[in-house]
Amino acid sequence: MNLQSALDYFGTYTKGVGGAVSTFKFEYLTSLGIAAIVIFLGKFIVGKSKLLQKYAIPAPVVAGLLFSILVAIIKSLGILGFEFDVDITKDLAQNIFFLAVGYGFSAGLIKNAGGKFLVKIAFATCLLITLQNVVGLLVGKLINLDSFLALQCSSASMSGGVGTAAAMGKVFEGMGAPANVTEVGVAAGTMGNIMGSLIGGPVAAYLISKYSLKSDPNDKPEQELSDLVYELKDKNMVSAFALTLFIGALGMPIYFLLDNIPYIEMPKFIGCLFAGAIMRNVLEKMDKETYVNEMNAIESMFLDLYLALVLMTMDITKLIPVAGKMGIVLLAQAIFIAVFAIIVSFNMFGKDYGGAVMAAGNVGWGCGSGPNAVANIKAVMDEYGYHHIAWILYPSFAVLIDDIYNPIFLSLISNFLK
Numbered sequence: 001m002n003l004q005s006a007l008d009y010f011g012t013y014t015k016g017v018g019g020a021v022s023t024f025k026f027e028y029l030t031s032l033g034i035a036a037i038v039i040f041l042g043k044f045i046v047g048k049s050k051l052l053q054k055y056a057i058p059a060p061v062v063a064g065l066l067f068s069i070l071v072a073i074i075k076s077l078g079i080l081g082f083e084f085d086v087d088i089t090k091d092l093a094q095n096i097f098f099l100a101v102g103y104g105f106s107a108g109l110i111k112n113a114g115g116k117f118l119v120k121i122a123f124a125t126c127l128l129i130t131l132q133n134v135v136g137l138l139v140g141k142l143i144n145l146d147s148f149l150a151l152q153c154s155s156a157s158m159s160g161g162v163g164t165a166a167a168m169g170k171v172f173e174g175m176g177a178p179a180n181v182t183e184v185g186v187a188a189g190t191m192g193n194i195m196g197s198l199i200g201g202p203v204a205a206y207l208i209s210k211y212s213l214k215s216d217p218n219d220k221p222e223q224e225l226s227d228l229v230y231e232l233k234d235k236n237m238v239s240a241f242a243l244t245l246f247i248g249a250l251g252m253p254i255y256f257l258l259d260n261i262p263y264i265e266m267p268k269f270i271g272c273l274f275a276g277a278i279m280r281n282v283l284e285k286m287d288k289e290t291y292v293n294e295m296n297a298i299e300s301m302f303l304d305l306y307l308a309l310v311l312m313t314m315d316i317t318k319l320i321p322v323a324g325k326m327g328i329v330l331l332a333q334a335i336f337i338a339v340f341a342i343i344v345s346f347n348m349f350g351k352d353y354g355g356a357v358m359a360a361g362n363v364g365w366g367c368g369s370g371p372n373a374v375a376n377i378k379a380v381m382d383e384y385g386y387h388h389i390a391w392i393l394y395p396s397f398a399v400l401i402d403d404i405y406n407p408i409f410l411s412l413i414s415n416f417l418k
Helices: 003-005 028-048 050-054 059-076 089-101 107-111 115-142 146-154 161-174 181-210 234-259 268-283 292-312 321-347 353-366 371-382 388-392 394-414
Strands: 011-014 023-026 082-085
Touching: 003 011, 003 321, 011 321, 023 234, 028 050, 028 089, 028 161, 028 292, 050 115, 050 146, 050 371, 059 082, 059 181, 082 371, 089 234, 089 292, 089 394, 115 146, 115 321, 115 353, 146 181, 146 321, 146 394, 161 181, 161 268, 161 292, 161 394, 181 292, 181 321, 181 353, 181 371, 234 292, 268 394, 321 353, 353 371, 353 388, 353 394, 371 388, 371 394, 388 394
Parallel strands: 023 082
Antiparallel strands: 011 023
């Protein structure tokens, strides 16, 4: 057996022609093994870094970026280009993650705040998404940045995060966007995570100091039953995973209906998100087992896998031509989100201590992701005091509205950019 025959077990080698760099494409199981290494390495790095923990940077993002930088250097030196067979697994991980996000929304959450407050959150969420795209497109036009790339540096990556940016990149490509549209969105989403972590806490601290706000000493978290530990059992995990696959299938007819609405290019994951939310509430209404803890575990697993696959396959060499312009748009977005949180979110959410805490959460998901919002809120509460609505309700409901409205609005506005 020669070297070529051995390599065929792990992927496909293609010799470069006409000065092009030779490439090696790993087959799907080896690609998944590399993704696992990225996840383990990311957790190790984050576990050793207080700075990364403070800013709540996801472990797969850290290692995935380092890995993609290494791959880009090897390719730039003309040694070898690496590719990965991850299209199907990436699509699966993305859809199961968003399905689990939808499954996390229970109608019982409404009782925690009342319908009027939920309307305020929904309105503020949709307004932020809309204005992020206005800011991005205007700044993009001023610096002569392609409109699709400007959208990727707007709500697709900011309030949408890496996942939505990657999903919308695929949609934009079909509309004639530049070939690096997905890489730009993923990079912008990663930078957004950092921006959101840096801005959220200071925004809340400014509001709390300016208005002399204090937490309600009677507003405390429910007593934790420290002696009770929920055990994830094999039987329940199998049932929850089977339920996940079934919900995913139910998401397809929903996706079909939504995607056939005129002038809307709908990502598949929205159908899965709706299916997850519907199934959760149907099961609760029927008083059936919901496997909430198991579904949370599945959500975490597939989020890590999805982020690892997206980041490790990102071709950084495609970002070089637009790095400067992308930075200008992101700086404008950072200034905008801070102003929005202080002027709009804080006032709309009560102009009190809870409003300040939720303003920090708003910056978190508005610049990156739901986990960012939770991290910001927890950091503020650890310093200034607990707030029930900000912790229990706000992040999940705002992110759910974001995941529904964001791709719909992006699909509508992108049709005018073709």
